[in-house]
Amino acid sequence: MRFQNRFLFFALAVALLALPLGVKSDVVLTILVFSWLQGMLAVSFNLIFGFTGQLTMFHAAAFGIAGYATHLSMQHLGVGYWTGTVLAALFVSVLSIIVGTICFRFRLKEFYFAIVTLAFSEMARLTVLNWNSVTNGTLGINLQEKPWLFGFKVNDTVSWYYLSLVALAVTLLVCSRLVHSWMGRCFSAIRLNDELGDTLGINVFRYKLAAFVAGNFIAAVTGSLYAYYLGSLEPGFLSIDQSLGIVAMVLLGGRSSVFAPVVGAVLLTALPHLIHFSAEVRSIVYGSILILTILVMPQGIYGSIAALLRKRHAS
Amino acid sequence: MLLEVRKLTKRFGGLTAVADVSFGISKGEIVGIFGPNGSGKTTLLNLVAGLMPPTEGGVLWKSVPIQGLPAHEVAASGLVKTFQNPQLFAELTVLEHLHIAAHLELKRRLGWRRLATLVRPDLAQAGHERAAQIVRICRLEASRDRLAAEISYGEEKMLGVAMALMCEPELLLLDEPASGLGAGEIENLEAVLRDLKAQGTTLCIIDHKVGFLGRLADRAIGLHHGAKIAEGAPDEVLRNPDVVMAYLGHSRDRI
Incomplete structure (x- = not known):
């Protein structure tokens, strides 16, 4: 089984690395770049939601703020793209520590935690929307610069494909290490019950904050990549729709494993390009798919398939 | 006293x-x-x-x-307390529950060196020996690899005690x-x-x-x-x- 898993993993990695050699369509590669970036966002959200049990609505804010922060630090501090990204991720981490400390010190849980983080997220969105002199308000910002990596300018779709794929792989690796470490076990205890964490000697506040900051840090890096791939920034990055989209990806893919949200992210990113609907019909179709998945496969697509394979393997 | x-x-x-x-x-x-x-x-x-x-x-x-x-x-x-109704994960095995409860043991043994286990997970293995020992003490050997959803209420309560014991x-x-x-x-x-x-x-x-x-x-x-x-x-x-x-x-x- 273990060998099979490893083999499958390598086969998938080779296939994904070789894909641009066979697939010349820019549209397909573009969809995949967006899928990998959305996948990073969903995986990092699941660290806070699926593994630690905290339904955060701050994820879109972390994602959007980082885009703006990267741009502003490049413009005003004269740093390069990568330094700008690191600064933006650090800035988002500081914000997350403030928001997380307020929420977790007051022991906000479930609905209350979701509402308070949503309020902070809206505060951030309204600031971005109305601070015209810095963010250019509703018009947003055009981003002309492209990142440089090892002397190459990441400009065409194929280089973005590799950059986003590597970023997703690193995200999966980091999250997997976290989840399978002692930290991940603390997250699990907290997910079940704060009191259980307390009686097992776990500093519940500290580990909730650790998961929140780690998740938002990755969301920030994703936001910076996303904005510079897209070439523009607008307040919609921080919208509630964006937050709900991330929740949908995780519920669709599954939340019980590190990898599962990527499945949801790929499906929800690719679907609008595969099936053409008008905007109104699209919302209805998506909503229906989501409701159906939750009713029929509460473990998500990946979770259900994995459970099915386990059952078959056992029998 | x-x-x-x-x-x-x-x-x-x-x-x-x-x-x-x-x-x-x-x-x-x-x-x-x-x-x-x-x-x-x-x-x-x-x-x-x-x-x-x-x-x-x-x-x-x-x-x-x-x-x-x-x-x-x-x-x-x-000073460790158990719960009247055991707090368990239906989808995890008995042994996995004990690994979740190994927090204090690992903290006492490694301190801040725990961070190194993020890069080298093998450093955390010793806690597994303690888990195996506690499974024996609590007479849970027969069901150590079974999911919490599948064990009897008596075993569930014993698992609660076993998790508390992991805290030494x-x-x-x-x-x-x-x-x-x-x-x-x-x-x-x-x-x-x-x-x-x-x-x-x-x-x-x-x-x-x-x-x-x-x-x-x-x-x-x-x-x-x-x-x-x-x-x-x-x-x-x-x-x-x-x-x-x-x-x-x-x-x-x-x-």
């Missing part, structure tokens, strides 16, 4: 759940606290474990006051470990608790099963309406007229 409870009182609005309770526990003892439902047993245990602050009074743990300390620090100091407690506070168990399961539980005592763990058990506590405890404390009504050898306490009144509503002679 390992633990000293001094004039502990807890009021919820107009209701006094625990009223002026004082007692001590020495190293190596098994102390049984019993009383009918609603007598304040679980509240008393939660106060001792730091899960809620007392209204008045205090708790000395190894001569140091611990009231007001966060519950996780109380647990880290060696000096004093284990057991919240109604025998409630809902059959006769065979209670016998098994008694054997496990006796083994623990033999290995030097001090136990404080609350339960309303008088027979179970009578057989196991070195000393018994009777609670009624949040107040201590008797303390001494289990036989004497169970014959105490106040205790009989609290349990039966009238004296034994009238039955």
Whole structure:
């Protein structure tokens, strides 16, 4: 089984690395770049939601703020793209520590935690929307610069494909290490019950904050990549729709494993390009798919398939 | 004295759940606290474990006051509590539960070097030996690889005890470990608790099963309406007229 898993993993990695050699369509590669970036966002959200049990609505804010922060630090501090990204991720981490400390010190849980983080997220969105002199308000910002990596300018779709794929792989690796470490076990205890964490000697506040900051840090890096791939920034990055989209990806893919949200992210990113609907019909179709998945496969697509394979393997 | 409870009182609005309770526990003892439902047993245990602050009074743990300390620090100091209803993950195995509970053991052994296990997970393996040992002590070998959803209620309760044991407690506070168990399961539980005592763990058990506590405890404390009504050898306490009144509503002679 273990060998099979490893083999499958390598086969998938080779296939994904070789894909641009066979697939010349820019549209397909573009969809995949967006899928990998959305996948990073969903995986990092699941660290806070699926593994630690905290339904955060701050994820879109972390994602959007980082885009703006990267741009502003490049413009005003004269740093390069990568330094700008690191600064933006650090800035988002500081914000997350403030928001997380307020929420977790007051022991906000479930609905209350979701509402308070949503309020902070809206505060951030309204600031971005109305601070015209810095963010250019509703018009947003055009981003002309492209990142440089090892002397190459990441400009065409194929280089973005590799950059986003590597970023997703690193995200999966980091999250997997976290989840399978002692930290991940603390997250699990907290997910079940704060009191259980307390009686097992776990500093519940500290580990909730650790998961929140780690998740938002990755969301920030994703936001910076996303904005510079897209070439523009607008307040919609921080919208509630964006937050709900991330929740949908995780519920669709599954939340019980590190990898599962990527499945949801790929499906929800690719679907609008595969099936053409008008905007109104699209919302209805998506909503229906989501409701159906939750009713029929509460473990998500990946979770259900994995459970099915386990059952078959056992029998 | 390992633990000293001094004039502990807890009021919820107009209701006094625990009223002026004082007692001590020495190293190596098994102390049984019993009383009918609603007598304040679980509240008393939660106060001792730091899960809620007392209204008045205090708790000395190894001569140091611990009231007001966060519950996780109380647990880290060696005073660990189990839950009346075990808190388990349906989708995890018995052994995986013990790995989740290995936090304090790992923290004591590695300190900040725990961060290195993020890069080298093999450094954390030693905790697994302790888990295997506790599975043996708690007689859970047969179901160690089964999911929590598939084990019996008795095994679930034992798993709760096993998780608390992973924290290496000096004093284990057991919240109604025998409630809902059959006769065979209670016998098994008694054997496990006796083994623990033999290995030097001090136990404080609350339960309303008088027979179970009578057989196991070195000393018994009777609670009624949040107040201590008797303390001494289990036989004497169970014959105490106040205790009989609290349990039966009238004296034994009238039955």
